[in-house]
Amino acid sequence: MTTVAVLIDHRDGEVTRPALEALTLARSLGTPVAVWLGSVPSADAVALVGDYGATEVRVVDAEMRLAGHAAAALGAALEDADVVVVISTFVTKEIVTRLAMATGAGVVVDAAGAEIVDGRVETVQTVFAATWNVRTRIHTERAIVGIRPNTTQAVPADTPGDAVIVPVTVDRPATRERVVAVEPVERGAGVPLAEAPVVVSGGRGTGGDYALVTELAELLGGAVGASRDATDEGWISHEHMVGQTGTTVTPALYVAAGISGAVHHRGGMQASGTIVCINLDPDAPIFEISDFGVVGSLFDVIPQAIARIREHRAG
Amino acid sequence: MRILVTVKHVPDLQSQRSFTGGRVTRTADDGTMNELDEHAVEAALQLVEAAGEGEVYALTVGGADAVVAVRKALQLGVQHAIHVSDDAIADSDVFGTAKVMAAAVRKVQDEAPLDLVITGMAALDGLTSMLPTALAAELDWSQATLASAVSVAGGEVTVERHLADAHETVVAPLPAVVSVTDEANKPRYPNFKLIMAARKAPVALWSLADLGVDPASVGREGARTVVVDASPAPPRENRVTVTDTGDGGTQLADFLIEKGLA
Structure with missing residues (x-):
């Protein structure tokens, strides 16, 4: 039987939706065991993890800020695991790299899915700005998979189990690095960009005015994104940047407003479910990858779309 | 101050990037x-x-x-420029690449110690961002990754990191591996x-034998992962583009409503 350890992504003590996606994927690979780094989770959090199929929540009182510490904690908690599943972020990629160096496991990050084929894990992912699909086989007995948010539909287990907390102690390894300052990023009420089911992004065409983009994002229950142009102009903070060097998103719906669609941007959003765009320039490359495009001004199109959606919902 | 920068040869972003037999197609023409x-070279x-003295090595594999x-x-x-090339390196995974690079770093250190290895935040073909961490672990150096600002003083490197949830300041003693955004x-x-x-300018050309790296530990033989299939993604079908003549917003909204997305 394959034991699949899932590093539970949590924020302010709450289990995130990507964590439930990871548990759902883990169930398709074997028997999930949850690993929680941080202070002891609430009963609600443990119950939720149980609903998604984990029977154990292994809790290690460690924090994630230094990859060396987090990898040691994770390693201690999953000694018996054949497969490790994490949500792929810049932070977890470093943690699993350390873990792989320590254990000899093979790693694929930024995967869109995984399955077991002839006793080994194979992953699928998109590369080159989602223009190619790649299948990778992990040869090693132990496999680590980093999956992108929104690539697996989170579904509770048929028979929700009672998850129990199993404390794990680990000697904090000596690390030479020191985190000397941490300044939390102010976050709006909505879900973070990487996890959002809908992303509405504004670029140069906004001229720096994000009111309409924000209004549409809120209406659709999504997060606000931006192009590199817009963050470079200082119109909106770097955390909003969608692109190869910012946040990569794969929402069910991506709305690009006033964004031309340079390759750097496309690399961060082209694997989205449905893509729509609004742009004054009919030759903008964003139209080539959009399911529905409007050649026009976002200042005309967005208010009308908002009104139509409100009317539909009221109707 | 002695710094080694790792640089990678990748297909040009604007070119038609592709795979051939499970490998990224690389040519001199569009590479x-x-x-x-x-940004790593600049840093x-x-x-x-800023130090007023020192030298920079560029290393590619x-x-x-x-x-x-x-x-x-x-x-x-x-x-200085160093090119490590050996048929046995082809198809290495990140751990094989890190092993080769670490050996090259040690060879440079035979002349005189290095203070820093600086890398980019990711390679625009693979985009995994794993190499800096793997290299730091392989060298057993400290690491300070994803730096949006870097400074060195008193035998330590200080970096600012803009992560999704927080801005951090990390201090690491030299020698360190730093990646810059x-x-x-x-x-x-x-x-x-x-x-x-x-x-x-001369480019030092080193083989695995020059570095004392066992060919079986890298390349396809040493790789923990292998690409078993690569195919172009099918283009999006039934794409629609309309020109706004007064009802573009309504049409857009109707599309989303019909798709169940609004």
Whole structure:
């Protein structure tokens, strides 16, 4: 039987939706065991993890800020695991790299899915700005998979189990690095960009005015994104940047407003479910990858779309 | 201040990127130095300039064409170029690449110790961002990754990191592996004199034997992962583009409503 350890992504003590996606994927690979780094989770959090199929929540009182510490904690908690599943972020990629160096496991990050084929894990992912699909086989007995948010539909287990907390102690390894300052990023009420089911992004065409983009994002229950142009102009903070060097998103719906669609941007959003765009320039490359495009001004199109959606919902 | 910068030869972003037999297709024609590595070169040059002394090495690992990456670094102003090339390296995973690079770093250190290895935040072909961590672990050096600002003082490197949930300041003792983001600096343009000089500058060509690396531990044989299939993604079907003549917003909304997305 394959034991699949899932590093539970949590924020302010709450289990995130990507964590439930990871548990759902883990169930398709074997028997999930949850690993929680941080202070002891609430009963609600443990119950939720149980609903998604984990029977154990292994809790290690460690924090994630230094990859060396987090990898040691994770390693201690999953000694018996054949497969490790994490949500792929810049932070977890470093943690699993350390873990792989320590254990000899093979790693694929930024995967869109995984399955077991002839006793080994194979992953699928998109590369080159989602223009190619790649299948990778992990040869090693132990496999680590980093999956992108929104690539697996989170579904509770048929028979929700009672998850129990199993404390794990680990000697904090000596690390030479020191985190000397941490300044939390102010976050709006909505879900973070990487996890959002809908992303509405504004670029140069906004001229720096994000009111309409924000209004549409809120209406659709999504997060606000931006192009590199817009963050470079200082119109909106770097955390909003969608692109190869910012946040990569794969929402069910991506709305690009006033964004031309340079390759750097496309690399961060082209694997989205449905893509729509609004742009004054009919030759903008964003139209080539959009399911529905409007050649026009976002200042005309967005208010009308908002009104139509409100009317539909009221109707 | 002695710094080694790793640079990668990748297909140009604007070219038709593809796979051939499970490998990224790389040619000299549409290949270039990974754009994000320009920020690593710039960071190294600035640190040496700030220190008032020192030298910068550019290291690339790859086939014959990969030399274009270190030539670009020479154009930007690095003093030394190293190209590690060996048929046995092909198809290495990140751990194999890190092993080869670590061996090259040690060989440079035979002359005199290095203070820093600086890398880009990711290679724009693979985008995994795992190499800096793997290299730090392989060298057993401290690491300070995803730096949007870098400074060195008192035997330590200090970096600012802009992560999704927080801005961090991390201090690491030297020697350290640092990766820099595209926020860290604005790369300089090569000047004519350096472009001319780079053409003639020597590039050290090292094999695995020169580095004392067992060929079986790297390349396809040593890789923990292998690409078993690569195929072009099918284009999006039934794409619709309309020109707004007064009801573009309504049409857009109706599309979303019909799709169940609004």
